[in-house]
Amino acid sequence: MKTPLLEIEDLCARVQDKEIIKGFNLTINAGEVHAIMGPNGAGKSTLSYVLCGKPGYEVTSGKVRFKGQDLLSMSVEERAREGLFLIMQYPVEIPGVPVTTFLKHAINAVRKHRQEPELDTPSFLKLIREESKKLGISADMLKRPVNVGFSGGEKKRLETLQLSILKPSFAILDEADSGLDIDALKVVADGVNAERSDSNAMLVITHYQRLLNYIVPDFVHVFADGHIVQSGGKELALELEESGYARFVKEKN
Amino acid sequence: MSTETEKPEIIDESGDKYKYGFVTDIASDSAPMGLNEDIIRFISAKKGEPDWLLEWRLQAFRFWQKLEEPTWAKLHYDKIDYQSLHYYAAPKQKVSPKSLDEVAPELLATYAKLGIPLKEQEALAGVVAVDAVFDSVSVATTYRAKLAEQGIIFCSISEAIKHHPDLVRRYLGSVVPYTDNFFACLNSAVFTDGSFVYIPKGVRCPMELSTYFRINAKNTGQFERTLIIADEGSYVSYLEGCTAPQRDENQLHAAIVEIVILKDAEVKYSTVQNWYPGDKDGKGGVYNFVTKRAACRGANSKVSWTQVETGSAVTWKYPSCILQGDNSVGEFYSVAITNNLQQADTGTKMLHIGKNTTSKIISKGISAGRSNQTYRGLVKVSPHASGARNYSQCDSLLIGDSCGSHTVPYVENRNKTARLEHEATTSKISDEQLFYCRQRGIGEEEAVSLIVNGFCKEVMQHLPLEFAIEAAKLINISLEGSVG
Amino acid sequence: MSGLLQNIELPDSTLPWLFALREKGREAFIRQGLPTAKTEAWKYTRPRDLQVDDFVMQTSPCHCSDECDCEHHHHSSSLGDALPFDCYALHFDNGHLRHEHLPLPRGVQIMPLSDAFSFADDIKSRLGKTLNLDKYPFAALNTAYLNEGVYISIAKHTRLDKPLALVYHTHSCHDNLFFNLRNLIVVESGAKVELIEYHHYSGAEKSRYFANLVNEIFVGRDAVLSHYKLQDEAFKAVHIAFNGVKVKGGGAYRSFCLQRGANLARNETFVSLTEEGASTEVNAAYIMNGWATIDTTTDVEHLAPHTVSSQLVKGVVGGEAKGVFQGKIHIAPHAVKTEGRQLHKALLLTDTAEVDCKPELEIFADDVKCSHGAASGELDEEQLFYMRSRGIGEDEAKQLLIDAYLEDVLNTLPDTSVKQWFASKVK
Incomplete structure (x- = not known):
């Protein structure tokens, strides 16, 4: 049984005056993990921002349906509350706002949207303590302001922690391995894998094949010049590792 | 303090969100409109003051007549007609109350609306002793007996003039002389009440002392005067809160706070200022011209000013530290928020006179709507203040493209061993931060409030806990409607 | 009234617009008078204390005897040593432009300001347009005596092979000499120029004089003017300079000013970034001893979006001297995506030195990045000891x-x- 979770049709988008996504098509069903690989500068991160509705990223044509609804008409926070989650490549620092405060605001915003009661402080603390323990996040880190002075690894752990407590139905991992050493990468990958289920899906955006050893995709797509130029199974990633992206870039010229 | 006790009725025709905009219906006993020597004699007589004080007031008044209202601040307001104000308005009560039971119930109800449950506090073994000042007259001081056991004097300044004239005479005007500035001079001539605190040698005040100021009567200026004396080795934490009813006319508030800190003593002074800011078109609102100054007279003395300024149509306020004693320390932590058409010109002065004196300034300004805000500060190191240190940080946040934010620090160094550092930044809430919060499902307004509270954190953490919660709520209320 | 206003017949006062401009300058100076302690813009620098009003204006070059230490004596001498690099140099002697032939490359037009009054096409539209006479008393005074100086115009897309230099020699035998100079510098679009300004003194050590200078500078679209100044006046001199600069889109004004001389000196720079993409750097250093007051005042006005400014000012103050820095960044409403940075640092060498600093931000647009910093301290004892x-x-x-x-x-x-x-x- 295949339930389409995310359906992207002929999506075109630009940043300022530059067309970056050009006729992008992809359908992702519940239970699937897709990987998008491509050369640097191909617009992979742009795709993730467009899907999340980041201001400044303008959709010029095309449709995106998320759980059957028109995703593009929703605000950033509505998309998030509906279950779209982006693990960002470079999460921003928010001085003065402790991680726990931030998480509490986020989780209750999402719960409210799902018409679930807000979590009271003890149950909330219990939840984040449990989840942070799995990810090796210290109590001290939870008290610090969001991402301020965090190492690359700490930032990605915090992103993964949010993934595990917000339980989105669709997660995009944008270069989730950048800035991680191998141990941190394993912790993050384990955290992400633990969230995989038949009812949710993931889109893993990466330049290197390395991450896909840990988060094994069902499908791999090559992204160049604003759209998918080739699709295949997980073996395609290994092939790309061998041959590089040169031929896709060349094709264009 | 709890704010949940009773929801005040809000006069809400304009759609404004000012929670304290009710008027209490109490007959008040006021002086005729206008200002002249007779009015000053009237005030002094009403209060049964000694001759020396009347004489001092008159000297101040004569001096004031020669002064001109200052214009150097970045503030624009209609000229104040000092002859069209009442300079004395006391709630009508036959005799001054001896205990809370004797205080008019309407008054107590007002304080309950304000979130100051005096009754409750007297009953419970609370942490805060409260002096409530209503239209410049102190109406009730709680916990007096308990504090007296340790020799602490906490009462209205009128009572202090009667019962502790030596202390008052010795220190009144010693930090802020009536010649200091236009508004301080006016206050010296006409002040009606305020709080008085004396902490004896070596005593650590066991609870927070707190004053609530409220302007109620119409066309009345509020001129309270607070005097705090921390004797050698003592400590006190003092809280001040202010509200005023919502009125179309501008109300004038020109207060003075003087603090004297002797050897090894420490005073923490926290303010949450929430005078009525006027409506969204700038109608009404309090003109807040305040002179606050602490003199660290003794070695190793310390003063710490913390202020959260969210109210008033116009704010003119520079809580200052005179660091005379060697090794004395001055701190200034400030959050100022202006929205709609509010204007604030606020900051501090750190005067380094003694050796190895240290000061720290953390100022966070948030401007929204069409408001304008200025940080204005002076750090001055005199030639003998060797080893002086100052660190200043002034950050401003702008919300929307119609507001203004200005930073005017003056740094004057006349001692080579002094080390002074000043940093300032101005920016808007970053799009990246906003996107990050929203991507996690947090709504835009909530995200702004989170980020703003984070921006103010360094200051808020210096407020006593209950006050900090109240202040955080106020910040959110002040910013309502500024997003989007 | 100040003795600085003297009844002096200036040539060319027959031109009605020029006459009117001078009158406006005169009136503005009379209205303001000399700055006092209450004048906010002159809070830390007090010309009045120096009794500047007993200076005497000299309308024509000095014609004194051979034993006098004036320009004839200096003409041939040490100029080569004065600037140890190749440049096109214009010389001023005691405030008067030396009339001599200077071979100039294509695209560069230079003439005495007094000639420009009649011959330069854009003089009327530019002269006095970079300054507000009611804000700058000394520039108003300078306008009242508008006559001496040069007009420099650099044509579109001109690149100079070497810097242009303005060398001011003061070597007067007369005490209390007062001179006003106004230079109008126009850099047309796409041109690129380096301008060196050198003020130096060679004469009796204790000579007292007052140099009141105004540069009006227009930087065209995508043009770059680098303006480097060395102020090395006699130790009893007064040097007040105002640089009014307007920069158009994509243009850049980069300046550096080192001040080390004079008893009282102020170098004030007001840059207006009028169009998108304009930028400026206003950097300065001062190093001083004795009883001098040296003032560096800057004001950068961002009037358009996407404009960038940076200011770095550093000072070293010894003796009983006083270093002053006042800096302002102003961002006009709607001048979004702008960046303004400013940093002032000073080192105090003696117990009697003083540094006063007022860095100011005035911001009316939200989408901006602005910062300033200021620090002062002494030499690091640990480092010295090491x-x-x-x-x-x-x-x-x-x-x-x-x-x-x-x-x-x-x-x-x-x-x-x-x-x-x-x-x-x-x-």
């Missing part, structure tokens, strides 16, 4: 630390012989 423990003498160690302190501001200059020249002047 060097001395390695056998370096105290004075030498101090000089090494001072050099290091000023290094970053000197590094804002391009790496050429001009930079080396400036570096040699901070000793």
Whole structure:
């Protein structure tokens, strides 16, 4: 049984005056993990921002349906509350706002949207303590302001922690391995894998094949010049590792 | 303090969100409109003051007549007609109350609306002793007996003039002389009440002392005067809160706070200022011209000013530290928020006179709507203040493209061993931060409030806990409607 | 009224517009008078204390006898030594432009200001347009005596092979000499020029004079003007300079001013970034001793979106001297995506030195990045001790630390012989 979770049709988008996504098509069903690989500068991160509705990223044509609804008409926070989650490549620092405060605001915003009661402080603390323990996040880190002075690894752990407590139905991992050493990468990958289920899906955006050893995709797509130029199974990633992206870039010229 | 006790009725025709905009219906006993020597004699007589004080007031008044209202601040307001104000308005009560039971119930109800449950506090073994000042007259001081056991004097300044004239005479005007500035001079001539605190040698005040100021009567200026004396080795934490009813006319508030800190003593002074800011078109609102100054007279003395300024149509306020004693320390932590058409010109002065004196300034300004805000500060190191240190940080946040934010620090160094550092930044809430919060499902307004509270954190953490919660709520209320 | 306003017949007062402009300057100066302690813009620098109003204006070059230490004597001498790099140099003697032939490359037009009144097409539309007479009393005074100076115009897309230099020699035998100079510098679009300004003194050591200077500078679209100034006046001199600069879209005004002379000196720069993409750097250094007051005042006005400014000012103050820095960044409403940075640092060498600083931000647009910083302190005792423990003498160690302190501001200059020249002047 295949339930389409995310359906992207002929999506075109630009940043300022530059067309970056050009006729992008992809359908992702519940239970699937897709990987998008491509050369640097191909617009992979742009795709993730467009899907999340980041201001400044303008959709010029095309449709995106998320759980059957028109995703593009929703605000950033509505998309998030509906279950779209982006693990960002470079999460921003928010001085003065402790991680726990931030998480509490986020989780209750999402719960409210799902018409679930807000979590009271003890149950909330219990939840984040449990989840942070799995990810090796210290109590001290939870008290610090969001991402301020965090190492690359700490930032990605915090992103993964949010993934595990917000339980989105669709997660995009944008270069989730950048800035991680191998141990941190394993912790993050384990955290992400633990969230995989038949009812949710993931889109893993990466330049290197390395991450896909840990988060094994069902499908791999090559992204160049604003759209998918080739699709295949997980073996395609290994092939790309061998041959590089040169031929896709060349094709264009 | 709890704010949940009773929801005040809000006069809400304009759609404004000012929670304290009710008027209490109490007959008040006021002086005729206008200002002249007779009015000053009237005030002094009403209060049964000694001759020396009347004489001092008159000297101040004569001096004031020669002064001109200052214009150097970045503030624009209609000229104040000092002859069209009442300079004395006391709630009508036959005799001054001896205990809370004797205080008019309407008054107590007002304080309950304000979130100051005096009754409750007297009953419970609370942490805060409260002096409530209503239209410049102190109406009730709680916990007096308990504090007296340790020799602490906490009462209205009128009572202090009667019962502790030596202390008052010795220190009144010693930090802020009536010649200091236009508004301080006016206050010296006409002040009606305020709080008085004396902490004896070596005593650590066991609870927070707190004053609530409220302007109620119409066309009345509020001129309270607070005097705090921390004797050698003592400590006190003092809280001040202010509200005023919502009125179309501008109300004038020109207060003075003087603090004297002797050897090894420490005073923490926290303010949450929430005078009525006027409506969204700038109608009404309090003109807040305040002179606050602490003199660290003794070695190793310390003063710490913390202020959260969210109210008033116009704010003119520079809580200052005179660091005379060697090794004395001055701190200034400030959050100022202006929205709609509010204007604030606020900051501090750190005067380094003694050796190895240290000061720290953390100022966070948030401007929204069409408001304008200025940080204005002076750090001055005199030639003998060797080893002086100052660190200043002034950050401003702008919300929307119609507001203004200005930073005017003056740094004057006349001692080579002094080390002074000043940093300032101005920016808007970053799009990246906003996107990050929203991507996690947090709504835009909530995200702004989170980020703003984070921006103010360094200051808020210096407020006593209950006050900090109240202040955080106020910040959110002040910013309502500024997003989007 | 100040004795600085003297009844002097100036040539060309027959031109009605010029006459009117001078009158406006005169009236504005009378209205303001000399700044006092209450004048906010002159809070820390008090010309009145110096009794500047007993200076005497000299309308024509000095024609005195041979034994006098005036310009005839100096004409042929040390000018080559004065600027140790190749340049097109214009010379002023005691405030008067020396009339001599200067071979100029294509695209460069230079004439005495008094000729420009009648012959330069854009003079009327530019003269006085970079300054507000009611804000700058000395520029108003300068306008009242508008006559001496040069008009420099650099045509579109002109690139000069070497810098243009304005060399001001003062070597008067007359005490209390007062001179006003106005230069109008127009850099047309796409042109690129380096301008060096050098004020120096060679005469009786205690000579007292007052140089009141105004540069009006227009930088066209995508043009670049680099303006480097060395102020090395006599130690009893008064030097007040105002630089009014307007920069158009994509254009850049880069300045550096090293002040080390005079008893009272102020170098004030007001840059207006009028169109998108305009930028400026206003950097300065001062190094002083004795009883001098040296003032660096800057005001950068961002009037358009996407404009960038940066200011770095560093000072070293010894003796009983006073260093003053006042800096302002103003961002007009809607001038979004702008960046303004400012940093002032000063080193106090003696117990009697003083530094006063007022860095100011005035911001009316939300989408901006602005910052300023200020710091003052003394030489690091630990570092001094470390060097001395390695056998370096105290004075030498101090000089090494001072050099290091000023290094970053000197590094804002391009790496050429001009930079080396400036570096040699901070000793």
